[in-house]
Amino acid sequence: MQPENITLANPLRSRNDIRQLINELLNAVTPFFKKDASRVDLANFTAHYGQRVANMETFSRLLWGVTPLLAGGSEPEQFSFYIQAIKNGTNPQHADYWGEVDPYDQRIVEMAAYGLLLALAHETVLAHFNEQEKTHLWRWLKQSESQAIPDNNWHFFPILVQVGFHKAGMATHPQALEKHFAAMEHYYLGEGWYSDGPGRPRDYYISMGFHFYGLIYAKLMEKADPGRCAELRRRATLFAADFIHFFAEDGAAVPFGRSLTYRFAQAAFWSAAAFAGLEVYSPGVVKGIVLRHLRWWMKQPLFDRDGVLSVGYSYPNLIMAEDYNAPGSPYWGLKTMLVLALNDSDPFWQAQELSLPALNAEHSIPQADQILVRQPGHLWMLTSGQLELNNFVNTEAKYCKFAYSTRFGFTVERGRYGLSHAAADSMLLLSEKDNYWRGRRDCACVKTADGMIYSRWQPWHDVTIDTWLLPLGDWQVRVHHIHSARNLDTAEGGFSQPNRPHPLVETGPGSCQLTTASDISAIFCLSPHSRRGEELLTPPNSNVLFAERAAVPLLRGELTAGKDLLISAVWAGESADFNAQLCPQAIIRDDVVRLVTANHEKRLTLTDLPEISV
Missing domain, CATH: 2.70.98.70 (Beta-galactosidase; Chain A, domain 5)
Structure with missing residues (x-):
């Protein structure tokens, strides 16, 4: 059953449709805002980092929808709440201060949303901050520069904070930025692919993590760091030629790997490609991938009865959740709403939505x-x-x-x-x-x-x-x-x-x-x-x-x-x-196996193995 506050009839074809969806998703959470607090409490279950940080995470992940609204020229209905919550959460003297971060702290993950907020909407947001409040925000985010973090896609979180500082005219730490980019070079595999840390998987974190953040950096830091931005674009272009094969004609993406509860973040890469003006497929093709994906997801029973995104995949399901999936974790899917930061005249919105290009079977x-x-x-x-x-x-x-x-x-x-x-x-x-x-x-x-x-x-x-x-x-x-x-x-x-x-x-x-x-x-x-x-x-x-x-x-x-x-x-x-009747046949002779259908044949030799030490 679709909740009443999420409009099933929304065709999700225009910029206004996306704006409406973001507002509906944000407004469904509004009843759970705590007055004069900087956290949002959605449910009684939690993650390994505890309820207090989990509630801060929920608030912060909503900003992935708030920021495109602001950058696109509109405000969420509860804009004043978001402003006050950020002030409270970054003020060390306030009872609801988000606190000093520890090594490997979940709050470092959430700082990336504030980096993008400063980068795209600093004029609108900081107009409501006095100098002391700006300093509080800067000092709280600055903690990301030096804390120990997992050696994986987390390196992009302090990088986005530096981008926000740069665009908002705040003091930056160039050495920290260089350190984090250098760390990620150790697991770049070539042809646009990273592993999510040394020896780690190649899953959706490569698209919704490395390349999503990398394309944001390439767009916003093009003048300040042209060489690196060009390389990030080159890698994303290579990756796109593979990643398009993860999407079906109806908009669904292959479910694989961890963190599937982020759901439509599976298409966040394509929103970042549009945002960065990546010339890889025509704007109409990219638009089709993003909008069909969102339409597919809005047909799934992924909401609780009150319109809040559940933890699960196509339906509420804590059984498949990770230890780090808290009630607000699914709102990372709002990263795919980045296309709303593009104005009406952008080629993405001007283009006619197109089907997938011809792809090899x-x-x-x-x-x-x-x-x-x-x-x-x-x-x-x-x-x-x-x-x-x-x-x-x-x-x-x-x-x-x-x-x-x-x-x-x-x-x-x-x-x-x-x-x-x-x-x-x-x-x-x-x-x-x-x-x-x-x-x-x-x-x-x-x-x-x-x-x-x-x-x-x-x-x-x-x-x-x-x-x-x-x-x-x-x-x-x-x-x-x-x-x-x-x-x-x-x-x-x-x-x-x-x-x-x-x-x-x-x-x-x-x-x-x-x-x-x-x-x-x-x-x-x-x-x-x-x-x-x-x-x-x-x-x-x-x-x-x-x-x-x-x-x-x-x-x-x-x-x-x-x-x-x-x-x-x-x-x-x-x-x-x-x-x-078209089932393949296996013809086995000595150590050679021939696998045959009416139209295909492949053969393999059982003894023809790579050098292996077991």
Whole structure:
């Protein structure tokens, strides 16, 4: 049910439509403003940094919507509250002072919003501040210059504070800025890609973090720092050619990685590209990506009944939340509203909204170890080697599955014991005959080449699995070469789909197919090793896209100690497009596997492996 204070009828096609949406999102939070305070209390749950900082975070993240309104020539209805709250929060003598920050402090994250506020709306905002109040604001933000922070996208937060100081005529610290830019160079991978810190994943933080902030810097500091700004634009241009493949024709983006509760921040990169005037795709194409994405999200049940953004993905779901997701965390999605800072005459708003350009059905990204596959009504991604070293909640489910889908999402683990709790979709799980299941987590080696992704992983120290993932047209094929010192049970799942209505289940000695009027999800065993087809039902609220129980087509089998070869083919999409007769065939001769369909063929050699030390 859509809350009354969020207008479902908003077509989200014009600048005024976006302005209306921002105001509705902000106004839904207004009843939770605390009089004479500088925090917003939305709910009773909290994050690891505690309720007081979480309430400060909520207020601060609203500024990602307030700032584009101000820069675009309008004010939020509660403008006086925002001004007074900032004054109170940065005044050391006030009871609601936000406080002195500590190393690795969440408040440093939120300082970026104030940097952008100063950069884009300092004249409007500071007109309401006296000199002492300006000094308080400057001193509070200045704490970001020297505090220890995680070695990842956080380096951009003090950088944006320096940009705000520069644009507002406040004293800057050029050495701090240089230090943080230098730190991020250590994990620039080339071709526009960063990892989110040394050895860390390549997820949406690269788009909504590194490049979003980098393009803001490139726009606002072009005269002061032209060389760096040109390089940031160059990298963003390279990245855009890959990132466009993450978006489906209906506006959805592939759900993958942590922090999915930021939701429409998935398109923040494109808003920053428009803001910076990045000449990568035509303004009409960029406009289409942003607006279709927002329209897709506004069709999801992502709000609580009072119109407040919930924690979750397409629906309220604390089960998939991170330890750092507080009630106000989802308002980071307002970063995508940056396009409202562009005036009516900007090419973005003047352009006619256009569809996605012609894109290859298969797009490989070696720097991220990802392959995007586009079929009618279904966009999916193969990936390997994306372990999040901080071990955030459900890391394996969010990063380590074989595939992620705009149509079918993915499930998160609900418990170690029992297969139904173990998030078996798009995974090979193994159990040592005790119903405790292990899947792929960290990889000893990953290589993306020749239209396939290879990885080596060890669920136990004496079980080594070499896995190849490859698309063959609309089919996904997986090859697992297993060396095991243990007797194991195996379970390999295809894409999950909603169990309501319950799908027609067709199982056989080596296949399982789940069919509804609109969808099919199927998995077939292509290897000589015998496996039986089964349907698996997961608990409710385990899939990030739908709340009902998920149905997963599954292959079950047993392995004895020694060497084994498991090959499977997966298909999922619109029912009308499926033809089981087109399932790939696996032709195995010695150590060579040929994978063949009517229109495609790929081959791999099981012994042709990268140099690996395990």
